[in-house]
Amino acid sequence: xxGVTQTPRHLVMGMTNKKSLKCEQHLGHNxxxxxxxxxxxxxELMFVYSLEERVENNSVPSRFSPECPNSSHLFLHxxxxxxxxxxxxxxxxxxxxxxxxxxxxxxxxxxxx
Amino acid sequence: xxxxxxxSPSLSVQEGRIxxxxxxxxxxxxDYFLWYKKYPAEGPTFLISISSIKDKNEDGRFTVFLNKSxxxxxxxxxxxxxxxxxVYFCAASDSNYQLIWxxxxxxxxxx
Numbered sequence: 001x002x003g004v005t006q007t008p009r010h011l012v013m014g015m016t017n018k019k020s021l022k023c024e025q026h027l028g029h030n031x032x033x034x035x036x037x038x039x040x041x042x043x044e045l046m047f048v049y050s051l052e053e054r055v056e057n058n059s060v061p062s063r064f065s066p067e068c069p070n071s072s073h074l075f076l077h078x079x080x081x082x083x084x085x086x087x088x089x090x091x092x093x094x095x096x097x098x099x100x101x102x103x104x105x106x107x108x109x110x111x112x113x
Numbered sequence: 114x115x116x117x118x119x120x121s122p123s124l125s126v127q128e129g130r131i132x133x134x135x136x137x138x139x140x141x142x143x144d145y146f147l148w149y150k151k152y153p154a155e156g157p158t159f160l161i162s163i164s165s166i167k168d169k170n171e172d173g174r175f176t177v178f179l180n181k182s183x184x185x186x187x188x189x190x191x192x193x194x195x196x197x198x199x200v201y202f203c204a205a206s207d208s209n210y211q212l213i214w215x216x217x218x219x220x221x222x223x224x
Contacts, residue, residue: 004156040122042115043157043202043214056211090156101147102212104156 003027006091006105013081014113021076021108023091031097032074034066037088037107049074050097081112116140117205119215127223132190134218136203139184143205143213148177148188151200151217160201161188190220198222 004025013019025032034046048056049068063085065077074091088109092102118137126132134148144165149157163170163177163186170177176189190197203215 009154040216042117042216043204043212045211048211092156101159101162104149104158106154106156 004091004093004103004105006089006108008108009106010109010111012111012113013078015081015083017081018077018079020078021089021091021110023074023076023105025072025074025091025093025103025105027093027103029093029095029103030071031094032068032071033092033094033102034074034076035090035092035104037090039087043090047076048097055097078110081110083112086110086112115216116143117203117213117215119201119203119218121218122216123219123221125221125223126193128195129192132188132193132197132220132222134188134190134201134203134220136186136188136215137184138186138205138213140205140207140213141184142207144208145206146177146179146186147204147206147212148175149202149204151202157202193220193222195222195224 007022031050036044046060047066052068067075088107090107091105094102116139147162148160150160151157161172161175161177163179168179179186200217200219202217204212
């Protein structure tokens with residue numbers, strides 16, 4: 001049990017839909033992350049939050065919109081996605097932003113039709 | 114431009130033998146390296162790490178070797194067990210604390 005949960009585990013959406021991914025960590029960590037895992041590609045860091053403030057946005061398209069209402073919850077709001085956005089989206093947390101060891105959730109498998 | 118490369122997409126090893134997973138990097142500013150293991154339908158879990166001031170770190174069956182001059186690190190698993198079958202990710206960190214990840218290597222342990 002990682003202490004990081006993600007919902008839903010699987011999501012299929014059309015390009016005109018709006019959906020949200022949810023991540024919750026029960027570890028008392030101060031930093032949270034969104035990653036994208038495409039097949040046979042390196043994990044891509046999307047967003048970093050530290051103490052609920054966004055500290056990093058790695059040139060992610062605006063159709064992905066993160067939200068961090070408190071240090072335990074992280075959302076990724078999705079709208080007008082493209083088929084190439086289909087991937088596994090992983091949430092992670094760490095004690096501090098500078099901590100090297102991150103704890104990952106199980107991921108949300110997203111399919112955009 | 115991948116700064117961390119795992120050139121073998123998959124590796125098949127007989128149970129009981131040694132598994133060697135390789136990782137190359139290009140950025141000489143990386144000072145901390147980690148290996149993560151991922152089972153299907155789960156997120157990556159931390160396995161072992163090494164600081165750039167060391168060239169070897171051992172934890173049970175797992176040993177990570179770092180060759181800074183070659184910008185190369187490897188993970189040795191000995192003896193390999195069926196439960197080791199998973200995807201292994203190499204990751205590197207610099208002073209900005211971002212983790213840069215390789216694409217992963219799928220390890221298959223044959224009985």
